[in-house]
Amino acid sequence: MSSATTDAADLRGFGYEPQLRRSIGGYASFAAGFSFVSILTTVFQLFAFGFSFGGPAFFWTWPLVFAGQFMVALNFAQLAARYPISGAIYQWSRRLANATVGWFAGWVMIIAQIVTVSAAAIALQVVLPSIWSSFQLVGGDPALTSTSGATNAVILGSVLIALTTVVNIVGVKLMSVINSAGVTLEIIGVAAVVVLLLTKAERGPGVVLHTGGTGSGLAYVGPFLVSALMAAYVVVGFDSAGELSEETRDPRHTAPRTILRALAASGIGGGLMLLVALMAAPSLTDGRLATEGLPYVLTSRLGETGGRVLLVDVAIAIAVCTLAIQTAGSRMVFSMARDGVLPFSAALSRVSPRTGAPALPAIVVGAGSAAVLLVNIGQPALFTALTSVCIVLLYIAYALVTVPLLVRRLTGWPNTDEVIRTERDGKLFTLGRFGVAVNVLAVVYGIGMILNLGWPRPEVYDPAGTHWYLHYFSLLFVGLTLAAGGLAYLRYRTRALSLHLALPVVPVAVAEVEAA
Numbered sequence: 001m002s003s004a005t006t007d008a009a010d011l012r013g014f015g016y017e018p019q020l021r022r023s024i025g026g027y028a029s030f031a032a033g034f035s036f037v038s039i040l041t042t043v044f045q046l047f048a049f050g051f052s053f054g055g056p057a058f059f060w061t062w063p064l065v066f067a068g069q070f071m072v073a074l075n076f077a078q079l080a081a082r083y084p085i086s087g088a089i090y091q092w093s094r095r096l097a098n099a100t101v102g103w104f105a106g107w108v109m110i111i112a113q114i115v116t117v118s119a120a121a122i123a124l125q126v127v128l129p130s131i132w133s134s135f136q137l138v139g140g141d142p143a144l145t146s147t148s149g150a151t152n153a154v155i156l157g158s159v160l161i162a163l164t165t166v167v168n169i170v171g172v173k174l175m176s177v178i179n180s181a182g183v184t185l186e187i188i189g190v191a192a193v194v195v196l197l198l199t200k201a202e203r204g205p206g207v208v209l210h211t212g213g214t215g216s217g218l219a220y221v222g223p224f225l226v227s228a229l230m231a232a233y234v235v236v237g238f239d240s241a242g243e244l245s246e247e248t249r250d251p252r253h254t255a256p257r258t259i260l261r262a263l264a265a266s267g268i269g270g271g272l273m274l275l276v277a278l279m280a281a282p283s284l285t286d287g288r289l290a291t292e293g294l295p296y297v298l299t300s301r302l303g304e305t306g307g308r309v310l311l312v313d314v315a316i317a318i319a320v321c322t323l324a325i326q327t328a329g330s331r332m333v334f335s336m337a338r339d340g341v342l343p344f345s346a347a348l349s350r351v352s353p354r355t356g357a358p359a360l361p362a363i364v365v366g367a368g369s370a371a372v373l374l375v376n377i378g379q380p381a382l383f384t385a386l387t388s389v390c391i392v393l394l395y396i397a398y399a400l401v402t403v404p405l406l407v408r409r410l411t412g413w414p415n416t417d418e419v420i421r422t423e424r425d426g427k428l429f430t431l432g433r434f435g436v437a438v439n440v441l442a443v444v445y446g447i448g449m450i451l452n453l454g455w456p457r458p459e460v461y462d463p464a465g466t467h468w469y470l471h472y473f474s475l476l477f478v479g480l481t482l483a484a485g486g487l488a489y490l491r492y493r494t495r496a497l498s499l500h501l502a503l504p505v506v507p508v509a510v511a512e513v514e515a516a
Contacts, residue, residue, distance in 0.1 A: 006423050011246060014085055016338065021172060021356030024248040028176035029241045029255060031183035031320075033262030036237025036328060038120070038321035039270040040186045040193075040314050045123050046230045047277065048293030053459075054220075054227025055212025056278050059271075061224065065231035066267035068445030073238055073263045074431060074438050075402055077256035080242040081428040082414060084251035087335020088242030089397050096413075097404035099496040100489070105400035106336045107485040108393045110365075113329030115390035116237075117369035120322040121160045122376065122383075125153035127315045130295060131308050150376045150383075157373045161366050164323040168330055168362035171355035172247045175327055182320030189313035190269045193298070194276050200301040201279040208275065212284055225452055226460060229388070232449055234270060236394045238263040243328040253422040256429035326365050333361035339499050341492040385461045385473040392453045392474055393481060399446045406439045454478065 008018040024032075050058040076088075085091040089109045094102020122144070128135035129142035129152070137155055139148020167175050214223045241258040245251040277297050281289050288296050299307035337348035351358050376383035405413075420428055431438050454474040462470035469476065489496070 007249065007251065010084070010252070010423075014083070016085070016246075018246070019351040019356075020086065020246045020358075022247055022249050023173040023356075024176050024244055026254050026258060028180050029244065029248050029258040030261050030265075031176070031180045032240040032244055032324055032327070033238045033259055034265055035179055035183050035186070035317075035320045035324040036240045037235060037262065037266040037270075038186065038317050038324075039234060039266050039273065040189050040317035041120060041123055041321045042234040043270055043273050044294045044314050045126060046233055046293075047274070048290055050227045050230030051212075051293070052227075052290035053214065053223045055210065055214040055223075056207045056284060057209065057211045057214075057220075058224070058227035058230065059208040059274050059278060061228035061231045062267075062271050062274055065228060065235050065449075066263075066271070068442070068449065069235045069238070070260075070263060070267070071438050071442040071445060072398055072402060073259055075405055075442050076239050076242060077259045077429050078414075078431055078435070079401070079405070080245065080255040080259055081252050081422070081430075082420065084242075084245035084248075084255060085335070086243060086246040086331045088239060088245065089401055090332060090336055092242075093397075093400045093404060094496075094499075096401065096408050099499060100493075101400055101404060103336075103341060103489055103492070103496050104482070104485055105397050106332060107488070108400070108481060109397040110329060110332050110336075111481050112390045112393035112397060113325055113332065114365055114368040115372055115386055116394070117161065117322055117325045117329065117365060118157065118372040119387035119390065120318060120325055121157035121369065122153045122373060122387075123318045124156040124160055124315065125149060126295070127311050127318065128156060130299075131311050131315065144376070147377075154373045154376055158370050160319060160322055161326070161370050161373075164319070164326050165362050165366035167323060168327055168366075169355070169357060169359045171352075171357045172244070172327070175323060179320050179324055179327075182316050182323075185313055186317040186320070187265070187269070189310060189317065190273060192313075193310060194269075194272045196302055196306070197276040197280040197297065201276065202282070203279050205275060205279065207278050207284070226457065229391075229453060229460065231270075232395075232453055233388070233391050235263070235266065236391060237325065237328070238266070239398075240324060240328045243331045250423040252420075252428060253424050253426060326362060326369070329365040330358060330361035333364060334358040337361070339496070341496045341499070343488070343491075381462060381464055381466050381470060382473075385470050386477070388461060389454075389474045389477045392450060392478060395446055395450045395453060396478070399443070399450065402439060402442045402446055406436070406443055409436050409439055 007022055011018050079092045080088065083092055083095060087106060090102055090106030093105035125142065125144055136142050136152055138152045141148045143149040144153055167178060211220055214220065238259055241255045241262065245255050248254050277294055280301050281297050282300050298310055333348055336342045337345040342348060348360050350360065372386060375386060422428060456472045456475060458465065458471045461473045
């Protein structure tokens with residue numbers, strides 16, 4: 001039996017007819033997760049934030065967040081091997097818990113992904129005008145906080161979202177080719193940044209042992225926790241390989257490995273970038289590192305030409321990051337619509353027979369992201385708060401998987417590993433006797449980070465002190481998202497509950513192979 005036939009039969013075992021085209025291989029699956037994290041985009045964007053609060057010692061937030069997220073990723077890898085279905089967070093959650101929990105996991109994830117697309121796209125404003133002044137189409141001030149900078153950011157971001165929407169409509173094959181090429185260039189860029197800055201180092205790695213006057217002893221705990229938000233903002237989205245399971249060849253074998261590889265590569269690469277930037281920065285005390293961040297280090301150490309070449313690579317990374325997030329979001333919309341639990345489900349679940357792609361979900365995610373971008377005009381503080389709180393939603397969605405998974409583990413899950421094999425007749429990825437311990441760590445980390453991300457800090461959500469309500473924006477936005485989701489769920493509750501079916505003990509693909 002061919003791999004394509006086996007994959008199709010396996011999907012039918014979950015109650016779905018194959019509609020999406022399986023054209024994603026191992027590297028493209030890895031690229032989907034790596035480009036969502038996109039360290040070249042996000043570390044450039046957020047380095048100044050972390051340093052401004054925690055000084056050089058904020059570096060240690062990176063390995064701590066990476067370790068916590070790796071616990072989450074290990075659990076996701078085990079789930080990806082057993083439930084290779086598009087809309088992974090939604091599909092996993094509703095099977096581990098119930099239809100209600102699963103629906104809210106999917107709803108929260110959709111909102112978070114839409115806002116995250118806009119957050120990624122707006123990063124072009126940080127890069128393109130620095131490469132060439134003519135990219136500043138409106139006014140002369142490229143700063144995101146200025147009126148001209150904010151307006152220009154919306155224009156550049158909207159153009160990028162339009163392009164990524166077109167790519168998603170054309171089909172996953174084009175998306176995977178562009179994404180894989182972009183990720184290859186991003187990895188080269190990360191390596192170049194690390195090597196080149198290392199040759200320009202002015203201080204040793206011991207720099208990360210100093211707080212830079214931001215606090216000492218117990219007084220440093222507060223600044224350290226705030227600076228940890230930088231790493232928390234970056235290290236998300238590694239589950240994208242699971243989101244694309246129905247378009248991946250041999251997903252039970254491929255997806256678990258690429259989830260872990262994408263996160264591992266991002267963790268190692270991002271950590272090295274942070275370290276060499278601190279070692280090579282011209283000054284740790286002149287204030288520029290806290291305001292201009294990594295672009296300042298590059299241009300000052302590598303010169304205008306060298307810095308611009310690397311900034312071009314950053315711009316490419318931003319583009320593929322936006323593309324990957326939009327693709328993941330569109331698959332989540334498609335997966336829920338296919339179950340008939342979203343408005344206009346019939347249209348949203350339609351797959352083009354010519355391209356094999358769900359076009360309308362990509363348009364919906366793109367349009368929603370462009371609408372969020374408009375908030376930045378005249379309200380940059382509100383946009384910053386929005387893009388910050390969307391990470392809280394991602395962590396909540398993850399927790400709606402890891403918490404039910406822990407409950408299931410305590411009752412004996414998984415109990416079908418003896419009969420289910422990968423498409424290559426190998427054993428499924430498993431945590432074995434370490435499953436409960438790893439799951440507990442993932443849950444504790446996730447809940448702790450949700451509290452840290454959502455804590456109403458004015459220095460995070462309203463640094464300019466312009467609007468009192470922004471102090472509590474994380475709580476207000478999460479509450480509004482859940483309330484709106486609750487109203488929508490009432491409309492589709494009956495349908496959602498009817499879909500909560502027990503999984504077959506032996507997938508159809510396995511049964512057919514055994515019968516043969």
